[in-house]
Amino acid sequence: MAAVTPSDSQKHSLSLWNFFTIGFGAIIGTGWIFLVGEWLVISGGPLPAMLAFLLGALLLPVGAVFGELTSSLPLDGGMVEYVDRTYGKTASFVTGWLLLLSNIIMCPWETIAISTLFAQMFGSIFPLLRSVKLYTVLGADVYLWPTLIALGFAAFIIRQNLHGAAAAAKTQAFLTKALLCGLLLAVISAVDSGSLSDWEPAFQQVAAANLQTKATSLAAGVLALLTVTPFFYTGFDTIPQQAEEAAQGLDWHRFGRIISLSLLAAGGFYMICIAAFSSLMPWTAFVQEPLAALACLRQLNFTLYFVMLCITVLGALGPMNSFYASSARLVTAMARKQQLPLIFTPPPGKPAAASTHALLIFCTVLAPFLGGNMLLPLTNVAALTFMFACTMVCLACYRLRRSEPALHRPYKVPGGRFGIGCACAIGSCIVALMLLPGSAASLNPAEYLLLSAWIVLGALVKALHRYGHRA
Template sequence: MSQTEHGSGMKKTLTNWNFFTIGFGAIIGTGWVLLVGDWMVIGGGPVAAMIAFAIGAVFLLPIGAVFGELTAAIPISGGIVEYVDRTFGPTMSYITGWFLALGNGILCPWEAIAISTLVSDMFGDFFPILRSVKLYTILGADVYLFPTLIALLFAAYVVAMNLRGASSAARLQAFLAKALLCGMLLAMGISLVKGGPSNILPIFSQVQGAMTRTRVADLWSGVLAVLVMTPFFYAGFDTVPQQAEEAAEGLDWNKFGKVISMALLASGVFYMVCIYSFGTIVPWTEFVKSPVPALSCLRNINLWLYVAMLCIGTLGPMGPMNSFFGATTRIMLAMGRKGQLPASFAKLDAKSGTPRTACVLMAAFTLIGPFFGKKLLVPLTNVSALSFIFACMMVSLACLRMRFSEPDLPRPYKVPGGRLGILGACVAGGIIVLLMVVPYSPAALNAVEWGIVAGWVVLGLLLRLLSGRRAVAD
């Protein structure tokens, strides 16, 4: 099947602004509200956290540029499957695509769990009825009826927008991006009016937070401790190229290549502004003592500001859920076209132009999320981070190899620095993968997380056996 035939049923409506909001919305979820206090505690202060997030964004820029180059050259849905297939063969293509499907797909139920947790833990203080009906306890976490139903409604809305087509999902993403920016501006405004730069002092201090404590001895160790976490909080820029086949006619592909880097940089600025703002509203050593301090400190300042930030924070998970839903279904579409998944995954809905089977599967996967409880958030986080960065490393290696194997391939956008820049992306991806798999590393996966990875591998092997090897013509 040719590239032209691939795109024949897909609606070409997405602009570069749509792609930017898809990437930005996927990166920025609820971490800036729920975990900003933990970042300060782990790093020993807001300064270490801000430096770490700045370095993290710059560190990932070469990988973002690699995605930009390959996608501008080969703008098809789930292009990562094609890139690796053309350079390292079908087996590595399948492994890479399947792991990226895990890394992206797992975040849809993750975000549904986050919504349920916010509604239960935060809104439950205002409306006790929300916690009046407990369904069960799973892994030590209570699951309540009404927060679960509310999370299901949010998730069902995201699913419905994606089933209607890429343009509907893009409009939702644009709205959510604006809501997140309102949250950042609210935090900045409160910091300017109520706080001051002196509250960021001391630059480094070992503190005890509500859930964790500082384990490092100096500022630069604190920067490193936060830095190993940042790839997860920047995960999502890879959602941009997965929907490239739905780009509007006449799109400037050179500008598209820069969109991913711009989404990364914008997210880095967003994180740094939020860390600074929350770290200066009150002395940061006091700020971190409260559970979910970003919300707790606002509650003490003004109840209406607290409710406004809580509403924005609750909408936050919908952005990543929306982006990752679209990206994962396109990865599965590409794998279906390659014969790596059953043939039904390659079929498009005649009306919406969306991959039907993948959307149904992801809808079910997303809607079961709220029933698992918040104790699964951390294991799913780490598994997603490993899957995502492994795929990034493979794409970087594919990009480097294609510079030699396909030198004449038209490339509307090229990685700054040429082959050296691509090599930098390969090294960056390899370092992060090693940090997550080498025993005793601060970011290494535990037994439960490796169990999730093993289960996904087994499921992938079964699906591949069922799908067989369909011949795919170019």
């Protein structure tokens, strides 16, 4: 198989630190603020929630696989290339198409989150924000001013990405620092006012809003949340998606470790977050609050609460920034492999075509009009499609060890084929649990409908593209 090299016309500007902030910022986002209460409900308490995110570190072998493949084949949207080299064009298209769904979802997810934040939390401080109600969709109210504000933030991220990888990376570094400041504030609050007794009971079935604990034991609670955690680790794949923009002379062996480091840092961040917020008030009361993390801070100190609100908005921009860039590179990779129409093939020296930007802008701009209740369905579907794509990449890595043993690998998965096999098994088990009927993590009918619609659209795109080549 002929070697594939990055385009010489691309600008090479991203350092190891840039890649770390791209991945870490994409992983963290605002889930820790918006959904920490839901994590406790799903798992039945702080202890099983923290154990679930600790076991989420099982994804480390998957991250190591990405490190090996990206250091060997540093290509934008390389996941498409890896699967194509091992399992063929059809498997590559399916992998890329499902991964594209999980990537594209993240930009709308964050714009919905920002709109919801301004409507519910800032709206209680500044009533003007909720003065103009547009309509109600899926039980969620959509207001004019929060929607416009969310669109304004989205426009800023789109502008940064249109200016190139360097501008987007600089923005990401700032946003990562803001996230760390937010965590520090939560920890200081917990040390000053918290109590470990608020973690009790260790496990309890509870209900909050439209969610309730399905698990019947602590172990089952850990498993129930464990199958959802992949979504909250989604984002490390944005690191290899922009490999072609790596700075000249980058140490690719150290690059392989950056992906695993971002996963470890995110896991520690989540566990500290759960521990801190669950110490501020009894967790069974905590989960009853809308946007529980922010609600409990407001009870402690209004100034701290307002600062955390502002940090949360900045936190939402991190994943939007990373996933916008990642989605653009993935579309470009699929177009290069002739899996998408030629209009998505970028001109020389550009990481994405104008039509690709138009597609991403449309999805991002549409999102705030869908309402806050779309967050959880988007979360679950993105988790499934992301883990499927990761599993295919792990299988590709395993086969490449046999089919291309001479391929230069600056970084290798610890444990060799055994380590790669573990990554394959982990991905397969998580996908199976999300598809298995009766599983606590299985998709609901609405989520299956969303997934099915995307699959049908993919089949239609594939058929039309094939017909166009034959014509």
